[in-house]
Amino acid sequence: MTGTALAVVLGSAGLVALGTPAAHAATPSDEVAKLPISSYSAIAVDSAHERVFVSDNYRGSYTNPGVIAVYDFQGHKLTSWTTTSRVSGLALSADSATLYAGERTRVAAYDTTTFKLTAATGAYEETCGREVAVTGSKVWWTSQSTDYISDCPAAQSNLDGLVGGAHARTGWNAKGRLNLEAAPDGANRFFMGQEAGPGDANPFLASFSTEGDNPVRDAVRRFADSEGKGALQLRDLAVSADGKRVAVADAAYGTRLLNAGDLSDTDTPYQALPEGAKASAVAFSGDGKYVARGAAASGSTADLLVQPADPADGTTPFEFAFEGTLDGNRVVPRGLDWSKDGQRLFAVTTNAFGNEYWLHIIQPPAAQHDSRFTGALTTTPSKPAVGEPLGIRGTLELDGPAPAEPVKVAAVRKDADGTTEVAAAKVAADGSFTVLDVPDRLGEATYTLRFLGDVTHRPAEDVTVTVDVAKAATAVELTAPAEATRAGGVEITGRLTGQGRALPSGIELKVTRTDKLGATGELTSARVAADGTFKVKDLPGKKGRTVYAVSYEGDALHEGSSARATVKITG
Template identity: 65%
Template sequence: MLAVALGSACLVGVGAPAASAATASDETAKLPIASFAGLVVDDAHERLYLTDGSRRSGKSAVLVYNFQGQKLDSLPTDGPVSGLALSADGATLHVSQSNRMLTFDTATQAASGASYTSYDVNCGREVAVAGGKTYFTETPYNDANCDDADNYTTLQQVENPYPLNTGWGVRGRIKLESGPGAPDRLVLGQAGAAAGTDAFLTTFDASGDSLVRGPSRRFADAGGAGALDLKDIAQSADGRRIAVADAAYGTRLLDAGDLADAPAGYQPLPEGAKASAVAFSGDGKYVARGAAASGSTPDLLIQPADPAKGTTALEFAFEDELAGLRVVPQGLAWAKDGSRLFAVTSDGRDGHWLHVIKPPVAQHDSRFTGTLGTTPAKPVVGEPLGIRGRLELDGPAPAGPVKVAAVREDAAGTQEVAEARVAADGTFTVLDVPDRVGAATYTLRFLGDVTHRPAEDVAVTVDVAKAPTAIELTAPAEAPRASGVVITGRLTGQGRALPSGIDLSVTRTDKSGTTGELTSAAVAADGTFRIKDLPGKRGRTVYEVSYGGDALHAASSARATVRIT
């Protein structure tokens, strides 16, 4: 693991490449806010705008930071503020205050106007720009309990601040989102509703004079399980996908056309992490997924936006109470060119921090080279088998561990095999213990990471044989016919333990060539056995002891020659 110090913050990057080791997270800043409501990136002026989400803080301000995490200014307000958004041309910042919608000129930072709205005490507003118009949510009647599912929430326009007829009965707290990938699309999602509510997600076409509702979806099944616990919404750079941070499920990736699950989704968040935020980079390369987790469990994952381009993520765990413990809801935003990710973290109380994270700037190819080899050359069931190979990575050498995944397919089906760590020279050995006789095909995979694309799978088929056994005999060279012959021995086997209750067959062949079968020899738990015989003739006598084998072990035999006197 790669540990990156962020002032007093501790991040853990898993599989982080050397190119990003020094720049993975360059800045962290303590924010002078007790709660968090919104984050907007102004790429044209390289500024960040953040608002305090406290609804009873009296006079508040919009904080202004640069892309290096340094505070530049604050925009004064005369009441609590919440949501904010940039106009379509980026020239105006719209800020929701408790009793009005404020506007600021992004070039001069000067206040440029205000429009009055219903008075909001507790709930705050969501603000988004779509179709060239600025929309905001309003909970005008019962904001003493913002999460009450009976609240009737309206959607309004700054340009025409009257409730809009959306054709959708909006109840409870609402999240509102738009994005440059689909500039005319507005996404609404129900959040914070009472327990048991089957929360909805829906889209609107905002290109015309009035909103046109598109597809909608609820997520609970017939038994009420699987309901949406919405924390954040993001639209991909090409507008084809909508990602939802669902605290009850993880990161849902949906088809924007019908809100159905995308053909391929992201891997689950680490166990114990609950989704809190999601954001796509403007260049279309990456997705950032934020979470609330404890201890060393990752709170932030950065990975290719397209799941088909690799599922391995760059992971960060925020573990320092002096720099945040988790990513707050809606606390992620990218610079348009994907060069920086801005993340807001919280200590779970009233402490908040801004982190500036620089992901790798390029992805490089990877490939398996040469042919796969096996050790031993002839594998047997129940014994370790090594699959040797080499992985080649273009670009900078990774600073953290790189691993190769593998699966074994045999007559019993498909089984995952433990990952193999790749050495500095690219070599690796996948270790497995096959448990079935016959052909077994091993498929090796490198799923890629933030800086490397996945490699094309390679495979090798091996013929797994039964494990060998051996019989060792101890017999006298001579024995008098009157007192008989005593032979002792031991049966041993490789692989799985030999079964209990084994009986060995014993034959005796005298000097005249006559062969007779003796009483079988019982094998003790430690593999030992004892044979006693009273031969009928003097002279050279051959004793043969045989084991017939079983489903996992091969047959074996041994001979001892005794001269009977």
């Protein structure tokens, strides 16, 4: 991705554009529901019945029950129920008829229309959390048991399964928590990622085929280099709609984009998350168009990016910064999921303490249209001066429907001092705009104008214009008598004015007198007061036409200037 992202702050006041140069035609729809849970374990989206399931695992005690809450696609709570033991994993059958819940001592099956328990498969007791994944007609889950929850990061996890109605231990196991992510649309494949911990300093990511009754491992990858740096810090996994790519939320790296076949890096990665944001979640939309990338970040730094799934697409991502007391502060690990048609993104956020949770229902950007700058850029004035306002006029053409709100054109100025961001300019209904700047350095300056896209428009190709910034003009004004006597002398008043930056204090103006015979002499300089005024006093020695010249030599930012006054000397 290229360009600066469009950012949105989610707070009690609603959706507000953040201070980036990007503009937008409309904000995405965002419904927020406060979840009745104090800890979070999983989310599952049933697109067939338009239901969202969220579970609370109550990890504080082995004996705690769990909660599964159900919402519709508009964010309204439909129901919730208490499970016999805490819940730490959710997965839907391929036909969305059954919700599988990984409870402490069993894997329970619930009907997605009546929400009633339809079956329960006994499982090895778990202490640390149970992941659940469905591939075809098979159900897979992890079991990890310890005497104390604090031992979970190093305890052995086993992969078990429900194949042909029978519970089986597959023989696959590893230290620490294992995350499972099934390939889409009932494909016979899942991916397993190991979380970092004392059990393994260099965690793995692996692919498993489930064509048979027992998973067969295919590709596997570890990420640390020969010095042990760069190890995976897994927070979430996602598989693209076509099954060809795997996205990994890595808290140390960001979002890794891998080829599903061999888990190698794709040729084109996603752009880095905003500085200070740690990856926490990732999810592809079911229609293949979008990817959502969640993060934990502070303040106005974005916690969520929604963008095209194709990393080569240059469309500006939508960024969301969750920093309101009514919306949470960050996206939780494994806290993102989409509707199958890609029309809604479901994001779970939490507060700084991790004891309150919210469900956000976001409608992503609509179909996008092209945009372009047309015609040549013009500048006013044609010869810009340092410290003086400069207008850069142009036209932006937008295909598709007219934006509901004015979009903006961003600009940067590049000169000998480096690159400086210029205030964005609103685009009028006819496409015209004027970017305003006050250049503060002499010499060549190049302005690059950008339209970074919005909800309905792709970014335009940048345009540039180069100007030569000159010194600002000054002027000397004189008020002199038409006649004066040698005895009475001559008094001339005047004012020095300058455009651009303020003139320096303590200016001394050069004063000369030329008599009727052409003899020129320099008089005492005239000192300019703070308000720009000055006086010239002289006792001329000869009668006749006398010319007084007052001049300012200029400075680093101002041109010089001068003025003359003619006085007839008599008597």
